[in-house]
Amino acid sequence: MSRARDTLSNDAELLLCFQVLDSPTLPARTLAAGAKRDPGELDRLSTRHDQAPAGVVRLDEDLFGWRPDVPALHRPWTEPARLVTRRLGEDLLTTLDAACDRLGRPVTGFAYPVNTPFLPPMRFSDAPQATSWVRRHLSLTLATVRAGGTARLRSLATALTARLWACAPTDAPRHWAVDLVEAGTRAAIDDRQPHTLAGLLRLSARWFATQGDFVTAEAHGVREWVVWKELDDTTGMIDTLWRRAVIYRQAGRGNRELDCYQRLLSLYRHTGDRFGLARAQTARGVTLAATGRARDAAEQLRDAARLVEDPDDLPGVPPVELAGLLETMGRACWSIGATGTARRHFSDALRLLVDVDEQVAHRIRTLLATPENHPLPGNASRSVPP
Numbered sequence: 001m002s003r004a005r006d007t008l009s010n011d012a013e014l015l016l017c018f019q020v021l022d023s024p025t026l027p028a029r030t031l032a033a034g035a036k037r038d039p040g041e042l043d044r045l046s047t048r049h050d051q052a053p054a055g056v057v058r059l060d061e062d063l064f065g066w067r068p069d070v071p072a073l074h075r076p077w078t079e080p081a082r083l084v085t086r087r088l089g090e091d092l093l094t095t096l097d098a099a100c101d102r103l104g105r106p107v108t109g110f111a112y113p114v115n116t117p118f119l120p121p122m123r124f125s126d127a128p129q130a131t132s133w134v135r136r137h138l139s140l141t142l143a144t145v146r147a148g149g150t151a152r153l154r155s156l157a158t159a160l161t162a163r164l165w166a167c168a169p170t171d172a173p174r175h176w177a178v179d180l181v182e183a184g185t186r187a188a189i190d191d192r193q194p195h196t197l198a199g200l201l202r203l204s205a206r207w208f209a210t211q212g213d214f215v216t217a218e219a220h221g222v223r224e225w226v227v228w229k230e231l232d233d234t235t236g237m238i239d240t241l242w243r244r245a246v247i248y249r250q251a252g253r254g255n256r257e258l259d260c261y262q263r264l265l266s267l268y269r270h271t272g273d274r275f276g277l278a279r280a281q282t283a284r285g286v287t288l289a290a291t292g293r294a295r296d297a298a299e300q301l302r303d304a305a306r307l308v309e310d311p312d313d314l315p316g317v318p319p320v321e322l323a324g325l326l327e328t329m330g331r332a333c334w335s336i337g338a339t340g341t342a343r344r345h346f347s348d349a350l351r352l353l354v355d356v357d358e359q360v361a362h363r364i365r366t367l368l369a370t371p372e373n374h375p376l377p378g379n380a381s382r383s384v385p386p
Contacts (some may be wrong), residue, residue: 014056016084018066019073020151021143025065029119031056033091034084036118076149085144085151089160090114091127092144094121096163099130105166109199112159135169145183146225154191157198158184164378165203170211177207178377181220198227199235205247214251221247238267238276245283254291258284275317279325286332294336301329301338305345311352319356323349327364331376339372 013035017026019036020034028303032039041279045058057067092119104122110287126132134141141164149159161184167176183205188197205220221244228236245260263283268276306324308314311322330345346367353361372378 009245011037012080013037013084015066015070016073016081018070020077020085020147021088021140022146023140023143024070025059025063027062027137027140029063029091029122030088031064031115033119034088036087039119044291060323075150080133082151082153085147086115086153086156087118089144089148089153089156091117091119092141093156093160093163095192096134096141096160096167098124099124099134099167100163102130103127103167107162107166110159110162110196130167133171134164134167135304136138138168138172142176142180142183143179145187149183149187149190154187155193155196157187157193158193158196160184161187161200162203164208165200168207170207174213177204177211180204194227198224198240201227202243205243208290209247211248214247214253217247218244218251234267234271238264241267249287254287257287260286270297274307275322275325277315278304281307282325282329282332288327289332289336297332297336297340301332301341305329319352320360323352323357323360323364326352327367334376343368 004044010087014031014037017031018032019022021030028039028042031042042058042064044057045056045064048310054067056064058256059065077185080148088163090112092160093112093114097107098121102187104127122133123330124133141160145157145160147159148154149359161180164180165261183363184200184204185197188194188200201220201224205217208214208220219239225237225244228240231250241260241264243259245264248254248257261280264275264280265284268280281300281304285297288294288297288300308322311319313316314322326349333339333342333345348363350361350364353364369374
C-alpha cells in the first residue's frame, strides 16, 4: 500500500481543523467542511500505518486523526484560523437547523447569515435520528462553540448555542451543559449583546427544567430577569416572570411561584395593562386554590373577574384569549366549590366564542353540562403564556 493512500498531505487548513477544535480526532464531514476538501479524498485513505508521514490518517470508517500529534495553536488566532472556524461553525449550524426542524423545535431570534456552504446540508429521516446525531457529537458541538468565541465569531457561537439548547437531548451529561452555558454566555457578553444573553439564558433555563434540574433552571431565570431589569425592559421582565413561575410550580415551590405573580401584578399596574393584571390575579387564584387556600383564592378570582367583566374595557384582546382566561377562572372557582360563579364564567366565555371558535365553544358547553359535585373534564389550565 503506497504512503500516498495512507495519509493526506500536510494541508494547513486540514491541520487547522484539528487545532481550532482542540481535538485529536474528527469526523470526515468536519474535515471536509472546514478545509473545503473533497470528501472523496478522505474516502480514499486507508487505515493508518505506523510509519505514515505527517498528515491526516484514517482511524476508523468515519474518524480521522493527525499524525504526529496536533501542535498547539498560538493566540490570537490568525485570519486563516478564523476562516476555518467560520466554515466549521456554519456547516454545523445548517446541521443543527435540520435537527431542530426535524424535532419540531425551530429556533427564532438567533438569525445568522450562512455563506454559501461547501457541503450539501445534512438531512434526518426522523426525530430519533436527529437526536442520536446530536448525542454522538456533543463534544464536537461544544468545541465549535468555544472556537467561535475564541475566533471572535461571537454571533456564530451564540447562534450555535441557541440551537443546541433547542435540540440537545436532556440526558446529555451535566458537565457538557454547564460548559455550554459558559461558552455561549461568554460569547454574548464579549459581543456586548444583552438581548442575546437574555435569550440564551431563557433557552438554557428551559433545558435544565426539562431535565428536572430546577435549581439551575431557577438560577438562569434569575440571571435573565437581571438582564431585562438592567435594560429597563418591562416586556422582557414580564415574560421572564411567567416562565419562572412555571419552573417554581414544577419544582413544587408554590410560595416562590406566588412571588412571581406579585411582581407581575406590580408591573402590569405600572403599564396599565388590565388584561395582564387579570391574568396575573387569576394565576395567583389558581395557585392558592391548588394549595388549599380557598378563601384567598376566591378573593383573587373576584378581583380578576371585575377587571374583565366589560370586554369593551379591553381593546385589542382577542375574544379567544379572553374566553380562555374566563375558562381558567371558572375551573379554579369550581375547584374551590364556587360552582355558581364558575358557570357564570363559562357562560361569559361561551358568548365570546359564538361564531369565533366552535371547537373551543364545544369544550365550554361540555363544562357547562357537568353536574355539580363532579370533576370537570380535562386538565385545569394555568394562565401562563407559552
